[in-house]
Amino acid sequence: xxxxxxxxxxxxxxxxxxxxxxxxxxxxxxxxxxxxxxxxxxxxxxxxxxxxxxxxxxxxxxxxxxxxxxxxxxxxxxxxxxxxxxxxxxxxxxxxxxxxxxxxxxxxxxxxxxx
Amino acid sequence: xxxxxxxxxxxxxxxxxxxxxxxxxxxxxxxxxxxxxxxxxxxxxxxxxxxxxxxxxxxxxxxxxxxxxxxxxxxxxxxxxxxxxxxxxxxxxxxxxxxxxxxxxxxxxxxxxxxxxxxxxxxxxxxxxxxxxxxxxxxxxxxxxxxxxxxxxxxxxxxxxxxxxxxxxxxxxxxxxxxxxxxxxxxxxxxxxxxxxxxxxxxxxxxxxxxxxxxxxxxxxxxxxxxxxxxxxxxxxxxxxxxxxxxxxxxxxxxxxxxxxxxxxxxxxxxxxxxx
Numbered sequence: 001x002x003x004x005x006x007x008x009x010x011x012x013x014x015x016x017x018x019x020x021x022x023x024x025x026x027x028x029x030x031x032x033x034x035x036x037x038x039x040x041x042x043x044x045x046x047x048x049x050x051x052x053x054x055x056x057x058x059x060x061x062x063x064x065x066x067x068x069x070x071x072x073x074x075x076x077x078x079x080x081x082x083x084x085x086x087x088x089x090x091x092x093x094x095x096x097x098x099x100x101x102x103x104x105x106x107x108x109x110x111x112x113x114x115x
Numbered sequence: 116x117x118x119x120x121x122x123x124x125x126x127x128x129x130x131x132x133x134x135x136x137x138x139x140x141x142x143x144x145x146x147x148x149x150x151x152x153x154x155x156x157x158x159x160x161x162x163x164x165x166x167x168x169x170x171x172x173x174x175x176x177x178x179x180x181x182x183x184x185x186x187x188x189x190x191x192x193x194x195x196x197x198x199x200x201x202x203x204x205x206x207x208x209x210x211x212x213x214x215x216x217x218x219x220x221x222x223x224x225x226x227x228x229x230x231x232x233x234x235x236x237x238x239x240x241x242x243x244x245x246x247x248x249x250x251x252x253x254x255x256x257x258x259x260x261x262x263x264x265x266x267x268x269x270x271x272x273x274x275x276x277x278x279x280x281x282x283x284x285x286x287x288x289x290x291x292x293x294x295x296x297x298x299x300x301x302x303x304x305x306x307x308x309x310x311x312x313x314x315x316x317x318x319x320x321x322x323x324x325x326x327x328x329x330x331x332x333x334x335x336x337x338x339x340x341x342x343x344x345x346x347x348x349x350x351x352x353x354x355x356x357x358x359x360x361x362x363x364x365x366x367x368x369x370x371x372x373x374x375x376x377x378x379x380x381x382x383x384x385x386x387x388x389x390x391x
Binding site for chain 2: 001026027029030031032033034036037043045046049050051052053063064065066068069070072073076077079080081084085086
């Protein structure tokens with residue numbers, strides 16, 4: 001089993017605080033969808049409450065254009081690729097890492113919301 | 116454990132027979148995410164819906180003289196001029212069974228007021244909108260079809276008004292089943308239609324399933340089931356498999372039928388998430 005670890009890009013005040021750092025197995029992912037014109041969400045079953053979710057919100061350019069529309073569609077493919085990737089040599093893959101300036105194409109921000 | 120992902124773009128579709136005018140206007144049943152994937156956005160009287168990414172199409176179910184606005188001269192499906200058979204009793208404003216009219220005259224509509232209501236004036240100029248040129252006097256034998264044809268803000272079938280039509284990807288490991296639903300309607304091109312609901316684990320973590328509703332050519336339920344099985348077992352893990360998509364320019368994309376041909380083998384004409 002592979003796991004997803006994420007921290008909110010803007011807030012890392014306390015490691016045990018809500019909406020900051022989460023970890024969950026990739027089998028907990030429930031869906032990926034468009035949440036706003038500039039945001040795509042990854043919904044996963046919450047580790048603290050199985051009747052709730054953790055939402056990773058990935059920011060991107062507006063989808064209100066043909067280019068933005070197709071870029072967001074491509075982003076979903078890139079997310080799926082990372083979630084499903086078997087990387088035995090390195091042991092991890094990155095969806096978004098602001099500190100090291102590594103991310104999937106077109107992602108600009110990452111937020112964490114523990115509902 | 117890896118799992119294939121399935122992807123759905125939205126295309127709103129609403130098919131309602133039996134709408135007749137009252138006091139000169141006919142109010143179409145409110146479109147909602149649940150019944151059509153359409154929240155037709157604020158719509159001023161002077162706006163042609165085709166400029167907002169959806170079309171309102173009238174299909175005549177009976178023959179009535181002098182019922183259609185004179186602005187409309189050609190059949191939307193065949194492209195032929197209305198009633199050019201040379202019969203002196205037949206005029207272009209007479210509707211005949213099977214006539215298909217794309218209602219594009221802006222003056223035929225009253226404001227949707229952000230509430231999903233489309234109101235169409237008759238052609239007698241007795242109501243708030245519509246005129247001899249722009250309205251259509253419907254009967255309960257007629258059908259009105261509202262169809263989204265581009266992904267954009269205006270049909271409002273995203274998570275809120277003024278959000279671009281949403282899209283969804285689910286892991287196939289969360290697929291719960293396909294449920295055929297009573298529909299029994301006919302598309303404007305004469306194709307008989309069915310509805311199938313695809314159920315997935317709810318993406319809010321609790322409560323009812325997430326449901327993707329498909330409106331498609333009648334009799335395709337077995338092929339939809341086989342297509343879902345093919346996607347579940349396709350061993351493609353590096354992208355989401357597109358079951359259906361509609362892009363900003365109006366192009367549609369398909370998985371195809373059980374062979375995953377990439378063509379519209381299932382006759383998909385509507386695809387929307389009915390439980391949000």
